[in-house]
Amino acid sequence: QVQLVESGGGVVQPGRSLRLSCAASGFTFSSYGMHWVRQAPGKGLEWVAVIWYDGSNKYYADSVKGRFTISRDNSKNTLYLQMNSLRAEDTAVYYCARDFRIAARVGMAYWGQGTLVTVSS
Amino acid sequence: DIQMTQSPSSLSASVGDRVTITCQASQDISNYLNWYQQKPGKAPKLLIYDASNLETGVPSRFSGSGSGTDFTFTISSLQPEDIATYYCQQYDNLLTFGPGTKVDIK
Numbered sequence: 001q002v003q004l005v006e007s008g009g010g011v012v013q014p015g016r017s018l019r020l021s022c023a024a025s026g027f028t029f030s031s032y033g034m035h036w037v038r039q040a041p042g043k044g045l046e047w048v049a050v051i052w053y054d055g056s057n058k059y060y061a062d063s064v065k066g067r068f069t070i071s072r073d074n075s076k077n078t079l080y081l082q083m084n085s086l087r088a089e090d091t092a093v094y095y096c097a098r099d100f101r102i103a104a105r106v107g108m109a110y111w112g113q114g115t116l117v118t119v120s121s
Numbered sequence: 122d123i124q125m126t127q128s129p130s131s132l133s134a135s136v137g138d139r140v141t142i143t144c145q146a147s148q149d150i151s152n153y154l155n156w157y158q159q160k161p162g163k164a165p166k167l168l169i170y171d172a173s174n175l176e177t178g179v180p181s182r183f184s185g186s187g188s189g190t191d192f193t194f195t196i197s198s199l200q201p202e203d204i205a206t207y208y209c210q211q212y213d214n215l216l217t218f219g220p221g222t223k224v225d226i227k
């Protein structure tokens with residue numbers, strides 16, 4: 001069965017960096033676009049970034065563009081999110097999610113359990 | 122950027138009631154719209170894709186309709202396990218979620 005397991009969350013000071021990882025299993029990782037979606041405490045869902053199945057294209061929400069970088073290693077079935085220049089408003093649970101359509105970026109069929117990132121001094 | 126709005130922001134209904142949520146896009150998105158259910162403390166779950174297609178395994182009491190800018194999500198007979206927040210999400214231009222609709226039992 002499809003499994004997505006995020007790691008790397010924690011408490012970090014404003015302006016610092018953090019890298020999240022998402023280990024995927026149970027499907028052909030290299031065939032699907034992958035997303036990061038976040039949810040601030042008590043708030044709604046915010047799409048953060050998507051990477052094409054082969055890593056050839058990456059797109060970001062305006063709120064993180066220029067600070068966050070999405071990447072993937074298809075040989076390791078792992079998705080990453082490098083977060084730089086972190087701000088208090090980046091505090092959220094970060095979810096890794098697999099697209100529901102092969103070689104597309106349309107929506108999220110499978111989600112990880114999420115990892116909490118807290119940006120605080 | 123495409124903005125998504127949902128109404129109502131919250132609702133209370135009785136078990137067995139028909140529940141309807143609307144989602145509006147700031148521009149024409151054809152049928153490029155999905156609906157998700159999120160229960161407290163859990164990851165979201167895809168219910169409806171491409172505006173009206175039921176995801177595999179999702180009960181048939183859930184349905185979606187619409188195209189262009191106006192969309193509707195319906196629970197035909199509300200069940201206690203349907204207590205959750207529901208989000209629409211467009212994918213015509215990148216991806217954007219609506220603000221969510223919280224559904225409670227009266």
